[in-house]
Amino acid sequence: MTIHHPLNEFLYSLFPKAQAFGQNPEQLIDHLTDFYTFGPYRPTVTIQGDRIEVRIDTQTIHSQQAEYQKILRLCEAGQFRQALPRLRKLIELNPTISEYQRVLGQVLSELGQPDAALDALIDALRWDPRNGYALIMAGNIYARQKQDLKAAKTFYDQALALNPRDFIAINNMGSNLLQSGRPAEAERYFEIAHEIEPTYPNTLYALAMVRQQRHDYAAAFELATRALRYARPSDPILRASLALATETATKYLQNILTYSIVTEYQERVENLAGKEIRVEGDPLIPMAAKLEIAEIYGCPYHQIKFKSNYPAVEHLIMHELVHLDFVLQARAARINQLFTTTSESKEKFLRAAEPQLKKLRKAGYQEQNVANFVDSIFEGMMRQVYNAPIDLFIEDFLYKEFPKMRPLQFLSLYKLLQEYIEAARSKQVAEFSPPPVHKANTVLNLVMALQFCDLFGYNAVPDFDAPATQVKEAERLWNEYLEYRADRQAGEEYELVQHWGEDLDIAAYFKLQDEQAVHAELQGTDIGPMIPSHVSLALTNEPTKEESPVEEVLRRIEQDPLGLEEAEPADAHLSPLSLSNSPAGGMAVMFYCLDWLKHFDGKSREQVQAITYEIALLGRSGLDPKDSSQRYSLASVPGKRYSALHLLTGMYTGFQQLDPSLNTGLDFSQELAMARNIHEGTDE
Numbered sequence: 001m002t003i004h005h006p007l008n009e010f011l012y013s014l015f016p017k018a019q020a021f022g023q024n025p026e027q028l029i030d031h032l033t034d035f036y037t038f039g040p041y042r043p044t045v046t047i048q049g050d051r052i053e054v055r056i057d058t059q060t061i062h063s064q065q066a067e068y069q070k071i072l073r074l075c076e077a078g079q080f081r082q083a084l085p086r087l088r089k090l091i092e093l094n095p096t097i098s099e100y101q102r103v104l105g106q107v108l109s110e111l112g113q114p115d116a117a118l119d120a121l122i123d124a125l126r127w128d129p130r131n132g133y134a135l136i137m138a139g140n141i142y143a144r145q146k147q148d149l150k151a152a153k154t155f156y157d158q159a160l161a162l163n164p165r166d167f168i169a170i171n172n173m174g175s176n177l178l179q180s181g182r183p184a185e186a187e188r189y190f191e192i193a194h195e196i197e198p199t200y201p202n203t204l205y206a207l208a209m210v211r212q213q214r215h216d217y218a219a220a221f222e223l224a225t226r227a228l229r230y231a232r233p234s235d236p237i238l239r240a241s242l243a244l245a246t247e248t249a250t251k252y253l254q255n256i257l258t259y260s261i262v263t264e265y266q267e268r269v270e271n272l273a274g275k276e277i278r279v280e281g282d283p284l285i286p287m288a289a290k291l292e293i294a295e296i297y298g299c300p301y302h303q304i305k306f307k308s309n310y311p312a313v314e315h316l317i318m319h320e321l322v323h324l325d326f327v328l329q330a331r332a333a334r335i336n337q338l339f340t341t342t343s344e345s346k347e348k349f350l351r352a353a354e355p356q357l358k359k360l361r362k363a364g365y366q367e368q369n370v371a372n373f374v375d376s377i378f379e380g381m382m383r384q385v386y387n388a389p390i391d392l393f394i395e396d397f398l399y400k401e402f403p404k405m406r407p408l409q410f411l412s413l414y415k416l417l418q419e420y421i422e423a424a425r426s427k428q429v430a431e432f433s434p435p436p437v438h439k440a441n442t443v444l445n446l447v448m449a450l451q452f453c454d455l456f457g458y459n460a461v462p463d464f465d466a467p468a469t470q471v472k473e474a475e476r477l478w479n480e481y482l483e484y485r486a487d488r489q490a491g492e493e494y495e496l497v498q499h500w501g502e503d504l505d506i507a508a509y510f511k512l513q514d515e516q517a518v519h520a521e522l523q524g525t526d527i528g529p530m531i532p533s534h535v536s537l538a539l540t541n542e543p544t545k546e547e548s549p550v551e552e553v554l555r556r557i558e559q560d561p562l563g564l565e566e567a568e569p570a571d572a573h574l575s576p577l578s579l580s581n582s583p584a585g586g587m588a589v590m591f592y593c594l595d596w597l598k599h600f601d602g603k604s605r606e607q608v609q610a611i612t613y614e615i616a617l618l619g620r621s622g623l624d625p626k627d628s629s630q631r632y633s634l635a636s637v638p639g640k641r642y643s644a645l646h647l648l649t650g651m652y653t654g655f656q657q658l659d660p661s662l663n664t665g666l667d668f669s670q671e672l673a674m675a676r677n678i679h680e681g682t683d684e
Contacts, residue, residue: 003036003054007047028052030130040068040099042128060094068100075103076234080110098128105137114145135159136169143176152176167196171203183210201231205241208248217252221245221407229457242458246414249407250311258314261402262321269321272328276301279317281308289316291324312412315398315405322394330491336515337494339386345509349378353434362677369586378509381437385506388444389496392451392481393488399455410456417452417460420445424464427595440504442466446474447481477503577625577648577666589668592649593675599637599650600657611636612654615647623647 005011012019015035021027029045036043036054044055067090074083084107091100101124108117118141124134139155142148152173159169174189187210193203208223224245231238262279270277275294282305289306292299304320306313330336350357353374360370398409423429424442433441446461453459461471477500484492494512501507600608614636615623623644624630631641642650652666 003056005032005052005054007050007052011052040097040103041065042098060097064090064094071103075107075110078110080107083107084111095123096127098124098131098134100124101127102131102134102137105134109137109141109145114141117141129158130162132159132163132166132169135162136166136172139169140172140176143172144179149176149180165196167193167200167203170196171200171206175202175206178206178209183213186210199230201227201235201237201241204230205237205244208241208244212244212248212251215251215255217248217255218404218407220248221252221410224248225410225456225458227457233459233462238458245410245456245458249410252407253311253411256404258405258408261404262314262317265318265321265402269325269328272325273302277304277321277324278302279304279306281306283307283309289313289320291320293324293327312408312415315408315412318398318402318405319391319394322397323390326390326393326490326493330494331515333490335491335494337491337512338515339382339497340511340513341382341509342511346378349509350374352436353377356434359431359678377433377437381441381506382510384441384444385501385504385510386497388447389481389500390493392447393485393493395451395455396485406455413448413452413455414458417449420448421460421463424466436505439470440506443470443474443477443504444500446471447477450474450478473503586671588645589649589671590674592646593653593668593672594678595646596650596653597675597679600653605658607636608654608657612651612658615651615654618647619651 005014015031018028018031021031025047029047032045032052032054033042036045036056038056041057041060043057046053046055067086071083071087071090074080074086084104087100087104087107091097091104094100101120105117105120105124108114108120118138121134121138121141124131125138128134135155135158139152139159142155143152146152156169156173159166163169170189170193174186174193177183177186177189186206190203190206190210193200194207197203204223204227208220208227211217211220211223224241227237227241228245231241266277266279278301280303285305285307289304292303292305294300294302297303302324304317306317327336357370357374360373361367395409395413398405424445430438442464446464446466449460449464453461461474464471466474480499481496484496498507498512501510600611603611611634614634618632618634623632625645625648627644630644632644632647633641634647648666649668649671652664652668653672655662655664656672
């Protein structure tokens with residue numbers, strides 16, 4: 001296809017920027033060439049007398065575009081070896097297309113062939129000296145793989161000469177200087193690149209690295225979270241920025257005293273309450289921090305207790321203070337409400353959970369153990385549906401009002417987020433939880449993930465691997481929260497609690513009642529505040545049987561009070577480890593045995609042996625079933641991480657298949673038998 005333009009004022013009306021080139025025909029040709037370029041296909045532009053001729057090779061575009069796009073998709077997927085022969089064939093058909101050569105250079109560089117890559121990039125520049133990507137890539141290879149900054153600068157300078165606002169080239173120059181141990185020089189380039197494009201994540205990450213080296217952890221954290229906000233999901237800079245945000249937040253926590261912020265806010269809330277607020281460490285509480293409201297506990301003062309060894313305890317204390325602040329605001333407006341439940345609502349829940357109860361009974365569990373398990377699910381779900389909406393307002397308030405606390409807030413919420421993801425992907429939790437409860441739990445956790453993304457830029461929603469319908473429901477709830485957040489009034493958070501309970505089919509199990517009315521009803525009735533407004537379960541990182549959300553059931557049953565931290569008898573070292581006297585602990589072992597039975601299905605004896613022996617060797621250095629925080633990896637089971645108790649059940653299950661007579665120091669026979677019943681679908 002050939003296009004002719006008259007070289008007159010009409011041309012400048014079509015291409016206004018071309019008028020600035022005046023009598024410079026080369027610049028005019030470059031401008032029109034760029035305009036008519038389609039992907040890698042550049043036209044031929046010539047000036048012939050009083051007209052301009054543009055020749056576009058449409059035949060090549062039609063015949064090669066589909067194959068070129070396939071090659072690009074292979075490269076994006078990291079399949080460079082598959083892309084290479086197809087790309088070479090494309091270049092044989094048309095060696096004059098600069099972008100083909102440039103992509104070849106990228107592929108060869110990724111395959112560890114820098115010299116061949118440079119040859120391809122030089123060819124790309126021979127066909128088009130204005131190929132900015134080829135210039136930058138050649139500079140990168142000289143700087144990073146050849147350690148030749150002088151040669152690299154030659155290519156970077158040419159890229160900048162063509163486009164002085166090429167922030168990618170400027171950023172790369174800074175990166176190479178930083179890697180060469182010249183951070184002061186590198187920072188100047190990063191600042192220039194950032195001024196040109198403030199949302200380029202690579203520059204934000206680089207600036208964060210420079211600030212970290214300077215020990216300015218607050219600035220480094222802020223820049224790292226901004227990089228998170230703008231990084232694409234598939235871009236490696238996303239994970240790098242997440243790691244840097246976590247590292248700098250931890251350093252910030254180690255180097256900054258934030259108790260003054262806590263104390264100042266505590267005094268502010270005390271003035272509102274007209275009562276003292278006592279904040280003290282208590283290593284015996286079963287969660288990281290808790291609030292006890294004076295009027296509910298019959299105490300002359302409000303009290304916040306916390307575990308002093310918790311890494312972000314200041315954030316937890318602040319969260320509890322905000323919760324109390326919100327209660328006081330609602331009380332001042334005479335609209336404070338308490339979350340209550342009755343024995344009738346509990347019966348409704350039990351009937352809805354009957355299919356799951358049958359599974360547990362079929363596995364051989366006694367009725368009391370089954371009832372305890374369902375109790376934990378019921379109580380956990382009630383706490384979550386109450387706390388989830390309120391905690392959104394609390395965390396938003398903390399983020400906006402106390403910016404110096406943000407790194408601590410990030411660490412605390414990110415830890416919770418990881419636990420939520422693990423629970424959402426747990427097959428055991430899904431199998432033994434009533435489907436409506438598991439769905440509601442996942443949706444509410446997804447809402448928390450949406451807030452984490454809103455505050456800190458990292459989108460963890462895909463990590464949940466949740467059905468699209470649940471993600472859509474979470475987004476709808478989040479948008480409803482945003483409407484309230486815009487102009488929140490005291491006590492409005494309770495409206496969301498009610499709305500979301502109805503939307504998630506949980507409202508039949510609870511009531512929100514006026515605080516004073518509840519206290520009056522408590523006298524002589526069986527109605528009680530199941531979740532009083534001061535409870536802050538979303539910050540319970542060490543849940544107990546009584547206060548665990550449904551997604552924490554398996555984590556809870558590895559912790560006290562499940563019998564794992566009880567004093568050992570004098571002859572404990574002579575007896576095999578058994579959790580038969582701990583109903584919840586035994587249930588944990590049964591779940592894990594079931595998981596290993598499923599994993600061993602279809603495996604050869606040699607494969608089972610490899611896994612079992614690897615665990616046994618790992619156990620020589622100590623596997624403490626009481627420690628649920630430590631996670632271990634197995635070379636024989638790549639891509640998974642296990643708690644110590646999970647591994648011990650794997651060793652026991654494996655040796656029971658390989659050699660049941662072997663003394664492993666474990667006695668999980670009862671739990672393994674129950675797991676086999678479920679796995680095989682037969683009764684005892």
